[in-house]
Every structure is written in C-alpha cells, then in structure tokens.
Amino acid sequence: MQSESSETDICLSLRNPEERRALAEEAVALHYDDEPALAQRYGPAGRAKCVQDAAYHLAYLDEAVASGAPALFLAYLDWVRSLLQGLGVPEADLRGQLAVLRRLTFPRLEHEVAHAADAILDAALRAFEAPPRVPESVIDPAAPLGELAERDLAALIAGDRKRAAELVLAAVEAGTPVADVYLEVIQRSQREIGRLWQLSRISVGQEHFCTAASQAIIARLYPHIFAAERAGRRLVAACVGGELHELGARMVADFFEMAGWDTYYLGANVPAESVLEAIEAQRADVVGISATMVAHVDAVRRLVQGIRDDARGKSARILVGGYPFNLAGSLWQAVGADGSAPDARAAVAAAEHLL
Ligand code: B12
Numbered sequence: 001m002q003s004e005s006s007e008t009d010i011c012l013s014l015r016n017p018e019e020r021r022a023l024a025e026e027a028v029a030l031h032y033d034d035e036p037a038l039a040q041r042y043g044p045a046g047r048a049k050c051v052q053d054a055a056y057h058l059a060y061l062d063e064a065v066a067s068g069a070p071a072l073f074l075a076y077l078d079w080v081r082s083l084l085q086g087l088g089v090p091e092a093d094l095r096g097q098l099a100v101l102r103r104l105t106f107p108r109l110e111h112e113v114a115h116a117a118d119a120i121l122d123a124a125l126r127a128f129e130a131p132p133r134v135p136e137s138v139i140d141p142a143a144p145l146g147e148l149a150e151r152d153l154a155a156l157i158a159g160d161r162k163r164a165a166e167l168v169l170a171a172v173e174a175g176t177p178v179a180d181v182y183l184e185v186i187q188r189s190q191r192e193i194g195r196l197w198q199l200s201r202i203s204v205g206q207e208h209f210c211t212a213a214s215q216a217i218i219a220r221l222y223p224h225i226f227a228a229e230r231a232g233r234r235l236v237a238a239c240v241g242g243e244l245h246e247l248g249a250r251m252v253a254d255f256f257e258m259a260g261w262d263t264y265y266l267g268a269n270v271p272a273e274s275v276l277e278a279i280e281a282q283r284a285d286v287v288g289i290s291a292t293m294v295a296h297v298d299a300v301r302r303l304v305q306g307i308r309d310d311a312r313g314k315s316a317r318i319l320v321g322g323y324p325f326n327l328a329g330s331l332w333q334a335v336g337a338d339g340s341a342p343d344a345r346a347a348v349a350a351a352e353h354l355l
Contacts, residue, residue, distance in 0.1 A: 011108065011109065011110055012105075012108045012109060013109075013110070013113075014058060014061060014062035014065060014066075014105075014109065014113060014117065015062060015066065015298075017055075017059070020055055020058040020059060020062065021051075021055050023054075023058060023101070023104060023105065023108070024051050024052075024054035024055040024057075024058060025051050025054075026104060027054050027097065027100045027101050027104050028047065028050045028051045028054055028097070030100050030103075030104065031050070031096055031097055031100045032047070034096070034100070035096060038050075038093065041093075050097065053080075053094075053097070054097055054101060056295075057076075057080075057097070057098065057101060058101065058105075059294075059295050060072060060073050060076040060294055060295070061073050061101075061105075061117055061120060061121070063294050063295065063297050063298060063324075064120055064294075065113055065116045065117050065120065066298065066334075067297060067328065067331055067334040067335070068116075068334060069327075069328035069330070069331055069334065070119070070120045070123060071327050071328045072294050072297075072324055072327060072328055072331075073120050073124060074120070074123060074124060074127065075327050076294060077098075077124050077127060078127075078132070078133050078135075079198065080094065081094065081132035081133075082132050082133065082134055082135060082198060082199060083198055083200075085132050086198070086199045086200030086201075087200060091128065091132065095125065095128050098121060098124055098125060099125060101121065102117075102118060102121040102122070102125070105117055105118075105121075106118050134199070135195050135198065135199075137192060137195065138188050138191040138192040138195060139153055139188055139189070139192050143184065144180065144184055145171075145176065145180055145181070145184035145185055146184075148167060148168070148171055148176075148181075148184075148185050149184060149185045149188045149189055149192075151167050152164050152167055152168060152185050152186070152189050153188075153189045153192055153193070155167060156189060156193070156209070156210040156213055156214070157193075157196075157202065157206065157210070159206075159209065161209075161212075161213035161216065161217075164213055164214075164217060165213070165216065165217050165220060168181055168185060168186070168217050168221075169217075169220060169221075171185075172221060172224060178221050178224045178225060178258065179255060179258060179344075179345060181221070182218075182221075182251050182254065182255070182344065183251075183343060183344065183345060186214050186217065186218065186247075186251075187248075187251065187343070189210070189214065190210070190211065190214055190247060193206075193207050193210045193211070194207070211247070214247065215247065218247075218250070218251075218254075225254050225257050225258050226257060228257070228258055228259065228260040229260050230260050230262070231259060231260035231261055233256075233260075233261045233262070233285050233286070233351075233355065234261065234262045234263070234264070234282050234283055234284050234285050234286075235253065235256045235261050235262070235263045235264070235284060235285070235286050235287070235288060235351070236263075236264045236266070236275065236278045236279050236282050236284040236286075236287045236288070236316075237249050237250075237252055237253040237256075237263065237264070237265045237266065237287070237288040237289075237290070238265070238266035238267070238270040238274075238275050238278070238287075238288070238289060238290070239266075239267065239268045239269060239270055239289075239290045239291065239292075240270070240289055240290065240291045240296050240299045240300050240303055241269060241270065241271055241272060241296075241299050241303075242269060242293075242295075242296050242299055243268060243269055243290065243291050243292060243293060243296050243299075243322075244268050244269060245268070245290075245292035245293070245322070245323075246267050246268035246290075248290055248292065248321070248322055248344075249265065249267075249268075249288065249290035249322075250265060250267075251344040252288050252290065252321065252344045252347045253265035253288070254344070255344035255345055255347060255348050256288075256347070256348055256351070259348045259352075261348075261351075262282075264278055264282045264284070266278060272302070272303050272306050275287065275289075275303060275307070276306070276307065276310050276312050276313055277312075279307065279312055279313050279316050280312035280313075284316045285315075285316065285317065285351075285355060286316060286317050286318075286319060286351045286354065286355070287307065287313070287316045287317075287318050287319070288319045288320075288321065288347065288351075289303055289304070289318065289319070289320045289321075289337075290320075290321055290322045291320070291322045291323075291324060291325075292322045292323045292324075293323075293324075294323075294324045294327075297324050297331065297335065300320055300335050300337075301334075301335040301336065304318055304320070304335050304336045304337050305336060308336070317338045317339075317351070317354045317355065318336075318337045318338050318339075319332075319337060319338065319339050319340060319341065319347060319350055319351060319354070320332050320335060320337040320339075320340050321340050321341055321342070321347060325340045325342075326342050338354055339351075339353070339354055
C-alpha cells in the first residue's frame with residue numbers, strides 16, 4: 001500500500017545508481033554554493049568530475065552499508081586521499097564534499113540506512129584529523145624471494161619485459177617453486193605497480209605494460225603447472241560481470257591446477273549465465289568468483305544467489321575472493337558464499353576443507 005507520509009516520497013535508496021547520481025549532482029551544487037571558489041578552481045569539466053567522484057563515494061558508501069562493512073568505505077577513503085594528494089587536489093575539497101553528502105543523505109534515506117551511512121561518514125570525516133596514509137611498498141627485499149621481486153619490478157618499470165621474464169624463468173629453472181614465484185614475485189610486483197600508479201609515480205600506460213608483461217611471464221610458466229597428479233575434483237573460476245582485474249582469479253585457477261584439480265577458467269567480466277553453463281558442463285565441485293572493485297560486490301551477491309537458485313548450480317560449493325573480501329573478513333558471509341581465502345594458496349586449502 002502506498003504510504004500517505006510525504007517522508008517516504010523523498011526516501012531515496014543508495015542501492016539505486018540513478019538515485020545516487022541525482023544525490024551526487026545535488027551535493028555538488030550545494031558544495032559549489034557554499035564555496036564559490038570551487039567553480040573557479042575546477043571549471044566546468046572539473047565540476048563534472050566532482051559529480052562523478054561524489055557518485056563513486058556514494059557507491060562505496062552503499063556497499064559498506066549493505067554489507068555491514070564500514071572498512072570498505074574507510075579503506076576507499078584512504079585510497080582517494082592518497083590519490084588526490086598525488087594529483088595535487090586540496091584535501092579540504094574532498095572533506096567538504098563528504099560533509100555535504102552527509103548533510104544531504106541523512107534526512108533522505110530510510111531510517112536504518114541513514115544511521116549506518118551517517119556513522120560511516122562520521123568516521124570518515126574524523127579520519128581527516130590525521131594526514132593521508134601513504135601506502136607502504138609491497139616489496140620487501142628481506143622477505144622470501146624479496147630480492148627477485150625487487151628486480152622483477154625494476155625490469156618491468158624500466159620497460160624491459162625480456163629481462164623480467166629471464167629473471168623469473170631462471171629462478172624456476174633453478175628450483176624455486178612456481179607457487180612461490182606467483183605469490184612472492186608476480187603478485188607483489190602487480191600490487192606494487194598499483195601502488196605506484198595510485199601515488200602518480202607511474203603512468204596508466206606503464207601499469208598496462210607491466211600487467212601485460214606479467215601475464216606473458218605467467219603463460220611461460222604453464223608447462224610447470226599442468227604436471228601434477230589428478231585429484232578428481234573440478235573448479236570453475238571467473239570474474240564477476242564488470243570486473244576487469246583477472247590476474248588474481250587466473251592465479252587461483254592455476255593453484256588448483258597445480259593441486260591436481262581440473263580447472264575451467266573463464267577470465268574477466270563473465271555474465272552470470274555463462275558461469276551457470278560452465279558449472280553444469282564441467283560438473284564443478286567448486287566455483288570461485290573473483291571481484292576486485294568494491295562496486296562489484298553486489299554483482300557477486302547476485303551471482304551467488306543466482307547459482308543457489310538454479311538447478312545447475314545446486315551442488316557446487318561457492319568460494320569468493322579478491323580485494324574487498326581481503327579488506328572485510330566477513331564479507332563472504334554477507335554475500336552468501338560458502339567461504340573465501342586471502343590468496344590462491346589459501347583458496348585451495350579452503351576448497352578442500354569445504355569438500
Ligand atoms: C592490473 C590492474 C588493472 C588492470 C587489470 C588487467 C587484468 N588483465 O587483470 C586494468 C587496467 C584493467 C585495471 C582497471 C582498473 N583499476 Co586496477 N589495478 C590493477 C593492479 C595494478 C594489479 C591487479 C593484479 O594483477 N593484482 C595481482 C593479483 C594476483 O592479486 P589479487 O587480484 O589481489 O588476487 C589474489 C587475492 O585477492 C585472491 N583472490 C582473487 N580472486 C579470488 C577469487 C577467489 C574465489 C578466492 C578464494 C581468492 C581470490 O587470490 C589472488 C591470488 O593470490 C591493481 C593493484 C592491486 N593492489 O592489485 C590495481 C587496482 C586494483 N585498480 C584499481 C583501480 C582504481 C582501477 C580502475 C577503477 C581504474 C580506472 N580509473 O579505470 C579500473 C577498474 C576496472 C574494472 N571495471 O574492473 C585500484 C583499486 C582501488 C580501490 N580502492 O578499489 C587498484 C588497487 C590500484 C591502486 N592501488 O590504486 N586495473
């Protein structure tokens with residue numbers, strides 16, 4: 001029944017991207033009214049970017065509220081702060097924008113959501129009392145294979161993919177386990193590349209080059225991963241729809257392969273229907289779903305539900321993983337999965353535990 005209260009008419013849902021967009025536009029208009037210097041500083045193109053940023057803030061806020069995981073928003077805030085610092089954007093502008101969003105959203109959201117969002121934005125605004133955290137290097141020369149990781153990264157950044165490949169292949173030829181090379185060298189180099197991009201120390205083009213080179217190196221390690229004795233278990237692995245980060249899911253599939261599983265890896269941005277078809281055709285014991293962007297957690301939630309609701313998915317156990325699941329330890333439960341794991345090695349252990 002339609003409520004007579006006018007309050008419900010202005011009740012917006014953070015879950016709805018159009019409503020988030022409308023809120024973002026309204027927030028930027030308010031912010032610019034409060035601080036006329038912004039219009040001069042950013043110009044019309046900058047204003048459009050402010051709206052885009054505000055819409056991103058709301059998307060992360062939405063997921064943090066929906067999953068009961070404030071860490072998803074607070075980690076995002078750390079990230080935005082260091083990113084904007086690298087780009088020379090005054091921190092006060094971000095802070096002001098969040099304060100306006102807080103003011104605007106609280107009276108417009110459904111009671112429980114409003115309170116949860118308000119508490120998160122309050123913590124976010126308090127975080128500005130400390131300077132932005134510069135993320136630490138992921139490469140530790142003192143760690144196992146740390147020196148190799150350091151040299152691999154240096155070769156990649158210098159644009160020398162031949163050298164990077166030679167370093168890694170020589171280590172494997174000399175007996176370094178492929179699994180260790182994956183986690184201690186390639187995974188670390190990739191994450192460090194992300195950090196350097198975040199701090200504006202390398203360009204988008206360099207990041208793309210390094211990732212393409214890492215993928216080529218992984219491909220050259222393949223003769224070493226298909227050798228194990230078969231375990232009679234089957235994995236289907238895929239990145240959720242919209243997700244373009246696929247190296248993590250690929251590594252997960254490769255670790256299962258090294259553990260003797262038969263794996264069927266579908267790559268980035270996979271439609272839900274294709275995941276279901278693969279589960280059925282492969283008679284998967286386990287399906288592994290990967291997401292890196294927090295904005296894709298809801299798609300994971302819907303995919304998990306879709307697998308549960310479909311006869312083809314009924315007998316598969318579901319593992320989820322990737323950056324947001326590493327940030328918020330209980331997020332896998334919030335999306336209805338059977339388990340999660342922080343990395344590819346732990347993923348195999350988690351699947352074996354489930355079965
Ligand atoms: C390469 C890269 C890209 C490439 C990906 C190409 C490809 N073929 O994969 C491209 C250019 C497409 C890209 C795009 C973007 N990226 Co990007 N990208 C990266 C980067 C540098 C490396 C990713 C990687 O290879 N990691 C290495 C793998 C091995 O690690 P992993 O993914 O964590 O996987 C392990 C675990 O998480 C776990 N796991 C993963 N999946 C699963 C699944 C299961 C079932 C289980 C159990 C476990 C598990 O096991 C894996 C192996 O051990 C990261 C930096 C980083 N920290 O990862 C940024 C990063 C993830 N990207 C980032 C951003 C912002 C973006 C963009 C929004 C940029 C933009 N403005 O367009 C887009 C979004 C694209 C999208 N829609 O998905 C940010 C995210 C920040 C945040 N707070 O959310 C990061 C962290 C960079 C940074 N430091 O700022 N990116």
